[in-house]
Amino acid sequence: MFDYKNVSDIKSQTFALSDTITRQFSRTFELYVQDIEKLSVSIIGDSIIQNSLIDHYHSHDPVEQNEIELTINNRLFTHLQSRSQLQSIYLFTLDHNAYFVSKASGPKVSFHLEDEIWYPRTAEIMTNKFVLLPVCEENTGGDRREKVISFVRNINRIPYRDTLAYMKININVNVINDMLVMSDANEFERSMRVLIVTDQGDIVYDDKDELTGNTHSGLGKSAFQKSPHSGELTWMGQRYLYTIEHSDYTKWNTVILTPKDFLLSKQKKSQYILALAGLLATVLIAFVSYLLSHQITIPLRNLMKKMTRVEQGDFSQYMSVTGNHEISRLSRIYNNMLDSISRLINEVYESKLAEKNAQLSALQAQINPHFLYNTLNIMKSISRVRGIEEVAEMSESLAELFQYSMKNLQHPVPLQEELNHIENYMNIQHHRFGSRFELHVSVPEHLLHASVLKLTIQPLIENAIIHGLGNMKSGGRIDLRAIQNGSSFVIEVSDNGKGMDKEQLEGLRSALQHAAHSSRRIQDQPYGIGLSNIRERIRLFYGAEYGMELESSQGGGTIVRITLPFRDHDSWNKEEGSDEYISGGG
Structure with a gap:
């Protein structure tokens, strides 16, 4: 079981590493071919070459033809000399002529378009912009021959798009060695074999430089049909693990082969290491057992005895x-x-x-609130009996306000109840201040049943009266509005009082934002700690996405908005499993 697991882990590591190298190498080669394509575009767009090719078809004078050849070859040489990896550039005209420059020394030979092995594929070149030809050998002078990859495309006349000629750029295959960065210190990478293979099985590149240029190697598409990206195969009488990456751009495949014998050698090393580790572990266990039996077991037994007595309640052990x-x-x-x-x-x-x-x-302490509430009711009754209606109204409003405040604050109520509480509060204030200010309420009927936390709105009205309208002798106005906004609704309290300047407003916003750590700063603000109390209750009960916003300007009044989730109080109350809230009054 261990051997199987060990081999499986090594195979997984091998596939992961070779897959990374395969994709990186394939992408690097694609980028290089893209660079060659850009070079070909610059040659096609060379106005001198374009004009010379047109002159070639119109001229029949040998002297002029020699001048055209000299001009084209000079331009091609300019493009060739700056790239050390290029071997030669050919231009094949449609009338059996050829222009070429090469880094090889030697006499010029004649070339004909029909003699090129890719000539039957001109229709494919027109469709795919270019084709890459597998490795062939090019004579570089004397007995030297270099292996090259050919990049072939047509040259269109600009701007008419008709074909003037065909271009072939020969690339020295050794340039691929510079793209493959392998570490000799890495045992995995030393065992790998990197190949670039066509779909037909022609080997374009072999990093061992043994099979470059070989045709029909047995590594065509059929060799990888069972597993398109990685797997095992038998090639040239040996078992390999492989990963393959097909390039849609070059139409070639990058293949990395790792001999399966490499896994077996790794397995044997693991077995040796395991045997040695087992032997060392046996010796170590014997030594540790000796220590445990003579130096640890006795104190542990003593500790267990004391813990047993502690379990029985004796904490002096x-x-x-x-x-x-x-x-x-x-x-x-x-x-x-x-x-x-x-x-x-x-x-x-x-x-x-x-x-x-x-x-x-x-x-x-509950005795005193009940006593006060009952006393207010007695005052209301006596005032009505004696005809002092204003005192009776104030006593009744104060009693209802006090009874409302005695209920559990942590439970929400319908918005209508909060508005009734505000009405009792305003009755008292009107008896106190007369007609110095007015409250205007605008709440849609369907929002009257919305669930709100108790005492979240009345403190805002109180702040508007005390801090906003406190110095106004007449004309004060407070607006209370409620607006539904999707799954939430907004309650807005605004006044036309003195407002706050920008510095005061920013200070209050900052203090509210950091209320948990700045209670003293909040107390210093004109609106006291009431706003902080409301904001924290909303945040803790409903969540951080709900809360309070402030707007104000010097002499332009103040607006306070609180955002709450829209919940029908009766429906929500049933879901919570509580049909009515406990009242603190009696």
Whole structure:
């Protein structure tokens, strides 16, 4: 099982590494061919070459033909000499003539278009812009011959697009060696064989320089049909792992072969390492067992006994600590644990006492609000009996306002209830301030049942009266509006009071943004901590996407907007499993 897993891991690593190299090498070769295509475009677009080719067809004078040949060859040489990897450039005319320049020395020979092996493929050249021809040999002078790859395309007359000639650029195959960067220090890469192969099996390039130029190598499309990107194959009597990358641009395949014998050698090394590791582990286990039996087991048994007594409730079972070895460190941790347990027991006991005292205090404190609420109702009744209607109205509004405030703040209510609470508050303020200001409410009927947190709107009205309209003797106006916006709705409270300047507004916004760490800064702002309280309640109950916005200008009033999720209170209340909220009044 281990051998299988080991071989599988090595195969996975080999495929991953060779796949990366295959794709990188294929892309590098594509970029180089693209550069050659750009060179061919610059030759086609050379006006001197264009005009010379046209003159070639119109001239029959040998002297003029020699001048044309000299002109074309000079232009071709200009393009050739700047690229060391190019071997030669040919221009084949349609009337059995050829112009060429080559880096090889030697006499010029005649060439004919019909003699070229690619001549039957001219229709393919017209369709695909160019074709790449596998390796052939070119005479470079004397007995020297260089292996080259040919880039062939047609030359169109500009701007008429009719064919003037065909171009062949021969590229020295050794240029591919510079594209392949392999590390000799890497055992994987040393075992790999990199090939560029046509679909027919012709080997364009072999990094070992043994098969470059070979035809019908057995590596055509049929060799890779079972697994198009990676797998195993038998080639030249040997088993290989392969990865292949086909280039739609060059129409060639980049193949990396790794001998399967390499995996077997890696497996044998792993077996040797495993055997050695097993032997060392056996010796180490024997040594550790000796230490455990004589130096660790006894202190651990002692610790287990003490822990058993601690489990029974005896927290005085401390371990003696000597030295700085692992058992001593464990003993210190154990002693610290006992201290922590004792401390937590005391804290829990004190917390229970504090909680009990707080419950008693809460019950005692509840007497005073009930007493005050009942007193206000008595004042209302007496005032009505004696005909003091204003006192009766104020007592009734204050009693209802107080009763509303006694309910649980953490529960939402219908917007209608919050508006009723605001109406009671405004009744009291009108008795206090008279007609110095007015409240205008604009709320669509369908929003009256929207769910809102209690006491989120009335403090905004109070802030507008105290801070916005406090110095106005008459003409004060407060507008309360509610607008639905998709799945949320906005409540806006605006006044026409004195407003705030830019510095005050930015200070208040910043303080609200960092309310958790800047309570003193909020208290210094004109609007106090009420806005911070509302903003934090909304954020904690509904989430960070809901909250509060402020707008104000000096002498132009203030606008406060709060955004809440739109929920029908009755439907939401049933979903939460609570048909009514607990009232604090009595």
